[in-house]
Amino acid sequence: MIQIERHEDVVRFAMSTRRSRLAGMSASAYLVGGVLIDCGFPDVAHEVDRLLQQETLRGVIVTHAHEDHAGNVEAVARRGIALLAHPDTLAYARAPARLPMYRRFTWGEPSPLRSAIVSFEPEGLVLLHTPGHSPDHHVVWDASTRTLFSSDLFIGVKVRVAHHSERPRELVASLRRVLALDPARVFDAHRGLLPTPQESLRAKLAWTEELIGRVEALADTGMPVERIARAVLGARDANDFVSIGEYSRINLVRAVLAEAGARVPASDGH
Numbered sequence: 001m002i003q004i005e006r007h008e009d010v011v012r013f014a015m016s017t018r019r020s021r022l023a024g025m026s027a028s029a030y031l032v033g034g035v036l037i038d039c040g041f042p043d044v045a046h047e048v049d050r051l052l053q054q055e056t057l058r059g060v061i062v063t064h065a066h067e068d069h070a071g072n073v074e075a076v077a078r079r080g081i082a083l084l085a086h087p088d089t090l091a092y093a094r095a096p097a098r099l100p101m102y103r104r105f106t107w108g109e110p111s112p113l114r115s116a117i118v119s120f121e122p123e124g125l126v127l128l129h130t131p132g133h134s135p136d137h138h139v140v141w142d143a144s145t146r147t148l149f150s151s152d153l154f155i156g157v158k159v160r161v162a163h164h165s166e167r168p169r170e171l172v173a174s175l176r177r178v179l180a181l182d183p184a185r186v187f188d189a190h191r192g193l194l195p196t197p198q199e200s201l202r203a204k205l206a207w208t209e210e211l212i213g214r215v216e217a218l219a220d221t222g223m224p225v226e227r228i229a230r231a232v233l234g235a236r237d238a239n240d241f242v243s244i245g246e247y248s249r250i251n252l253v254r255a256v257l258a259e260a261g262a263r264v265p266a267s268d269g270h
């Protein structure tokens with residue numbers, strides 16, 4: 001289902017299915033000035049296709065290749081709607097890796113991008129590279145209203161699990177970069193409009209920097225990653241279990257240490 005929320009010049013399409021809600025997840029696309037930012041996940045393909053048909057769109061921007069953002073990119077291209085995304089995002093959309101089972105359960109399996117793309121230059125909106133969450137992660141900035149469409153840059157202040165592809169230091173640099181824009185409004189792809197945008201972004205920046213410092217300090221003492229994860233992030237939770245370690249506390253510690261170029265101590269094999 002798609003729930004519609006209006007915020008002055010911005011429309012939020014909050015998308016979920018019974019299965020995504022079971023996993024505690026929804027994903028949002030935003031419409032601003034005739035531009036759709038992200039295009040939802042595969043299991044809402046029919047509703048997204050109807051939306052693409054009904055709305056008069058100038059074009060679509062896709063912020064990164066994850067299936068809850070780029071999941072219907074083929075439908076966008078097939079309809080001949082102009083599309084802007086980073087070349088790496090498009091390359092992944094053309095040849096997506098097989099998703100782990102829990103991600104297929106939550107979001108569905110995307111159709112690979114096969115149709116030709118009509119390129120899009122979104123007047124008034126700027127796509128900014130903000131890596132960390134993923135190497136191809138971008139946010140969209142509307143300078144006329146100082147509005148940031150932050151995609152997955154924020155998600156929450158204390159995100160205690162990570163995928164091995166995440167880069168906490170790059171995330172810190174990206175958070176600094178968007179704070180320097182002095183945003184008045186921030187729309188998160190999962191949480192919607194953030195009530196206290198700059199405070200939230202600053203709190204995440206501080207928490208992540210402190211985490212990096214603590215992980216490095218403990219690694220310097222020779223502590224193994226499992227113990228660092230427990231000391232800094234607490235015990236494992238359901239998320240570690242459901243994703244069978246793909247998103248885990250240990251991976252967050254490993255991501256910090258890998259980025260530091262540190263030797264990662266022996267692991268428990270996850």
Ligand SMILES: [Zn+2]
Nearest residue numbers: 064066133152
């Ligand atoms: Zn993502």
